[in-house]
Amino acid sequence: MDPEHRALLRAHRLDLSGQLLVSDTIVPFLYQEDILTETQVEDIESQPTNTQKSLKLLDILPSRGPRAFDAFLRSLDEFSWVRDKLLLELRTRPGPSSTDVRRLPDSVLQKVPSDRELSRLASRLGAEWEPVLMDLGLSPEALFRCRSDHVLSTHGAVLAGLVQWRRSEGKKATAQRLLQSLTAAGVHPSVLEDVLM
Template sequence: MENLSVWEFYVEFLNEEILTDAQVEDIESRSTERQKTLRLLDLLPSRGPRAFQSFLLSLQDFSWVRDRLLQELQTPPEPGPTDACRLPESVLQRVPSDRELSKLALRLGAEWESVLLDLGLSAEALFRCRFDHSLSSQVAALAGLVQWRRAEGKRATVERLLQSLQSAGIHSAVLEDVLNISS
């Protein structure tokens, strides 16, 4: 992986539909090519259904990596839960903090709206978040998450948030990372 240059294949992600400007800056801020590549790969799963296909297309010059990924996808998964949550019950029952919601908003990507709708935010409230924060989807997502937490009070638990993330196709590892839960 150290031989891969993130700049060789991540140019395809520079549009708003795959990576946000904040995420591009986050990647660029890493000091080594390895760290940049790992950060891109860390962000990719939360960037929506088109992200992986775009990623594969961007690997034209690295066909051996693309072929290996496709081979791995064709290998049947090991038996067991595919999205097993490793969050302790005590964490699942608590209300997420401002900092945790902010970190999550950065990771949500294109799915932020569907997550907020699943959490019970009205279409009107979602529109207001989008309109009030039109320059940053991350800030719009954070505003919606804070509004959800305020409206739900003690019912705005990590467990409820996890359910909505999974409904939007976001792996539980994203939330575990946001909460700094190690496996």
């Protein structure tokens, strides 16, 4: 999925999760279009509330390839006002080229992120959190431990991984290093800028 589309879904995450009923038509359509696997459909449907089903879908979608966003828009036939709002914003917002991104000052890039900043970052990362932590140097065992220690909270698992990375790297655990791993995992730089600025 394009960084621009990821950023749009992230920006409207709460709005979408409150308005969409994904079980009726959206999830079946995305499964039919080969965007979602059977396991992912079961994962979404196992969520207790409609809002949580929508949030789970929004976590999965960005990792489902270049066709995922267009298929998601096509699945919104019964929610045309939502689709129109997303399309309008796509047309009016500037595309995320390197010139559009606010450049973080070197003083910010060289500092070690605080617990609060890491917590804010953890709440903004979706399905791409594992590739980010792997790129930062966490072992598969450490990732498994983060997941199993925080089974009910993705935020808790991500935060535990980020804190572990910062502890092991010390002064080398800078925002600059974090930015490199986020970029490698396809996360738009604006995510880190929102957290740090």
